[in-house]
Amino acid sequence: MVDVKSICCIGAGYVGGPTCAVIAYKCHNIKVTIVDLNQARIDAWNSDKLPIYEPGLEEVVFDRRGKNLFFTTDVDAAIEEADLIFVSVNTPTKKTGMGAGMAADLAYIEGATRRIAEVATRSKIVVEKSTVPCRTAESMRTILEANSTGSIHFDILSNPEFLAEGTAIKDLLNPDRVLIGALQTPEGISAQKSLAAVYQNWVPEDRVITTNLWSSELSKLAANALLAQRISSINALSAICEATGADVDEVAYACGRDSRLGSKFLKASVGFGGSCFQKDILNLVYLSQQLNLPEVADYWQQVVIMNEYQKKRFVRKIISTLFNTITNKRIAVLGFAFKKDTGDTRESAAITLIKDFIDENAHVAIYDPKVEHEQIYMDLAEPGVVDNRKQLEKRISICADAYEACKGADAVVIVTEWDEFKSDQLDYQRIYDNMHKPAFLFDGRLLLDAAQIRAIGFKVHIIGKNELAGTA
Ligand code: NAI
Structure with a gap:
């Protein structure tokens, strides 16, 4: 040795x-x-x-x-x-x-x-x-x-x-x-x-697991696939919650208390991002195809399909709520990193959402506490379009704080769950006062205290929650 x-x-x-x-x-x-x-x-x-x-x-x-x-x-x-x-x-x-x-x-x-x-x-x-x-x-x-x-x-x-x-x-x-x-x-x-x-x-010695080479290689792909699968599963349920009046936080809590399931990774959201989950599942899908296991490949592929669906579903909800058009409307996007406490933007849901908003001719105002401005431009640029940077600068503003991003906005969209966006950290009354009315707020991270935000006057949509629940 x-x-x-x-x-x-x-x-x-x-x-x-x-x-x-x-x-x-x-x-x-x-x-x-x-x-x-x-x-x-x-x-x-x-x-x-x-x-x-x-x-x-x-x-x-x-x-x-x-x-x-x-x-x-x-x-x-x-x-x-x-x-x-x-x-x-x-x-x-x-x-x-x-x-x-x-x-x-x-x-x-x-x-x-x-x-x-x-x-x-x-x-x-x-x-x-x-x-x-x-x-x-x-x-x-x-x-x-x-x-x-x-x-x-x-x-x-x-x-x-x-x-x-x-x-x-x-x-x-x-x-x-x-x-x-x-x-x-x-x-x-x-x-x-x-x-x-x-x-x-x-x-500690008992936490060091030794296996054969192939088990170790496959375990990493398997662990990421299983983690992402939990997110896609709760996100699939979030769509049912919105349609029925069930509350996805309550469903996740009730399911997570089952010790066989556990409570972690059962938070609904606008979809998972990051450099690993999608890449590693697709890798597993490819491996399954190569091994002539098409049913296995389709099974794991569905985790990625559900993730894409969740992002598109959220965008559709935003557009339909804003009277079916966001052309020339100002959409404030809070958060650009793929999750809180990192400046990493790889495969961030924010990129998909903002590109969709730009396609719909909205003006997007972006704020993230840790992502460099240049990174945002790079992520949103479409390769091959010569004057894209100039076009992009007309369609987006990168802001120094959440208040600047939300000023004059028709809608605020929370994409990353940074603590500083929580109801008790940000002055949502101030944000509301400076927005166009009706002022819409879309919470893609289940971060806000909806009752408190609604009391200010916001029209609120939270993933996995039905605004009319409890009133029927
Ligand atoms: P990264 O892109 O941040 O870093 C990789 C670095 O390797 C780059 O700086 C690149 O310049 C350098 N590099 C490439 N070829 C080189 C060479 N021949 N000689 C010297 N440097 C070279 O990637 P990241 O995120 O650190 O991921 C690395 C691996 O770890 C990937 O396989 C990823 O799937 C895996 N992984 C990533 C996790 C994450 O959270 N980012 C978590 C667990 C695993």
């Missing part, structure tokens, strides 16, 4: 950065070097303004940076020095070619793996941290073995990351479990023990 003294992490993103910063924070005797090809990202990691926002991340990074935690673009030197290498690069959905729109694009994994093979002059433990299709480790092994020279030996482990953005540091410091998959050979099991020993510096 290798006593790991030096770790390299390839990919300084939302996963690689926080994960390996926490390892450095908890294991002062291990030198952790996080590398990336993106110079701007590395510069930001070395600056006072980190490239990603996560509660608690600054404390961890500022505590260890320059001591046993380093950020650099010198990928080769870090690979060379490391006993163990995490591969934590992006694995987006393929845009073109075979499996486009579904399969994972493994070009970045392959690029990183080839680099390891070319640079390494001694044996390494190579760890898949990225979420990958089942049996990716086999491809990595083939690349490593074909490109390595002499007596160098590579052990490949799967160690998928289960952190959630917004609570990444909390999740990493106190994980429900750490999963390590390895080939069940003496070398594989020995490498598994080496990585387990790193985590056991702070994670």
Whole structure:
């Protein structure tokens, strides 16, 4: 078993950065070097303004940076020095070619793996941290073995990351479990023990689960599919609630009290976003198709279809409530990140909603406490349209706070559940006073106290709730 003294992490993103910063924070005797090809990202990691926002991340990074935690673009030197290498690069959905729109694009994994093979002059433990299709480790092994020279030996482990953005540091410091998959050979099991020993510096032994490689790879896809499925299930029920007068919060609470179900991830919303859920389910769908299991593929695909339906259903409700037209109306969108406590906008429901509002010729005023303005323009731009930026600037305003966004608005739409948008945090009377009347408010996150907001004078629609419930 290798006593790991030096770790390299390839990919300084939302996963690689926080994960390996926490390892450095908890294991002062291990030198952790996080590398990336993106110079701007590395510069930001070395600056006072980190490239990603996560509660608690600054404390961890500022505590260890320059001591046993380093950020650099010198990928080769870090690979060379490391006993163990995490591969934590992006694995987006393929845009073109075979499996486009579904399969994972493994070009970045392959690029990183080839680099390891070319640079390494001694044996390494190579760890898949990225979420990958089942049996990716086999491809990595083939690349490593074909490109390595002499007596160098590579052990490949799967160690998928289960952190959630917004609570990444909390999740990493106190994980429900750490999963390590390895080939069940003496070398594989020995490498598994080496990585387990790193985590056991702070994670209790019984939370470190060891499995075979393929179970570990599939478990990550399965966990995300099951989590997203719960959201799509409660969202499907939210449509029934709106049509019947049942209240989705009450239904979720009543169901969640069943200990077999549990209460978490039963919150209805405008739909899930984030870089992972959709991508990983589509990956599972593609895998099922490849394995000639069409019914299984259709089953998981439906989770994504329901998510798209929920977003479109919300947009339709907004338009129909605003007298079937939002042309030239000002729609204030509160929140752009895919969820609270992160600046990440990947696959955010806000993007779909705002594009739909723009298509309907509305003017959209956007406010988010953490998302950079430039990111919003990038997310809303349609590729290929030359003067799109100018057109976009005419259709949207990015505002400094919620009051500015809501000023003169016909409708306010809550898309991200930031605490600062709660009924007791924001002065909704002030917002109401400055809006066109009737003043509409659409809560896509079940964040508000509806009675309190209605008492001000707002016409309120909340997902999964029927305005007329209890009056019939
Ligand atoms: P990201 O896009 O934020 O970061 C990936 C980084 O890898 C980028 O900065 C990119 O420049 C770098 N990179 C790509 N190829 C490289 C190479 N050959 N050498 C050096 N750097 C290279 O992606 P994120 O969100 O950190 O995700 C990484 C993986 O973790 C994905 O597979 C994702 O599915 C998985 N994951 C993501 C979670 C999340 O909440 N974002 C949670 C759990 C898993």
